[in-house]
Amino acid sequence: MATRLAPGDAAPDFTLPDADGKPVSLADYRGRRVIVYFYPAASTPGCTKQACDFRDNLAELGDAGLDVLGISPDKPAKLVKFRDAQNLTFPLLSDVDREVLTAWGAFGEKQMYGKTVTGVIRSTFVVDPEGKIEQAFYNVRATGHVAKLRKDLKV
Numbered sequence: 001m002a003t004r005l006a007p008g009d010a011a012p013d014f015t016l017p018d019a020d021g022k023p024v025s026l027a028d029y030r031g032r033r034v035i036v037y038f039y040p041a042a043s044t045p046g047c048t049k050q051a052c053d054f055r056d057n058l059a060e061l062g063d064a065g066l067d068v069l070g071i072s073p074d075k076p077a078k079l080v081k082f083r084d085a086q087n088l089t090f091p092l093l094s095d096v097d098r099e100v101l102t103a104w105g106a107f108g109e110k111q112m113y114g115k116t117v118t119g120v121i122r123s124t125f126v127v128d129p130e131g132k133i134e135q136a137f138y139n140v141r142a143t144g145h146v147a148k149l150r151k152d153l154k155v
Helices: 045-063 076-086 099-103 145-153
Strands: 015-017 023-025 033-038 066-072 092-094 107-112 115-120 123-127 133-138
Touching: 015 092, 033 045, 045 066, 045 076, 045 145, 076 092, 099 107, 123 145, 133 145
Parallel strands: 033 066, 066 092
Antiparallel strands: 015 023, 033 123, 107 115, 123 133
């Protein structure tokens, strides 16, 4: 079982390429709250719904001082197509070797259609300005998650 992060834990630092291949680090967001969410695959129905929900709520999240980063094991070329097709305006990061996914407990065994499989565990984290986990949500649903997150964060 993957190690799971909990509120108060230090958020594992990372530097990953975005859709354009530009390196983005968690440290770039120090001093701000950031939502880091992990999703299985760009351009799939659930991941598209989730990404579009973040896109559609980005202004309100930003007004509340929250930035958004999406991370998947997709290559940057696939992320470019996903970003452009869905008009996504927040960074999508590529973790092809799944090291960051694993460090955050977002890669490992999960249940899918009644079977145990190894893969990306759809997860969302709120990181505080000091780089600590403020909230950790594992096995989230793609649909309705952003609305629940906004409610929990009072945004």
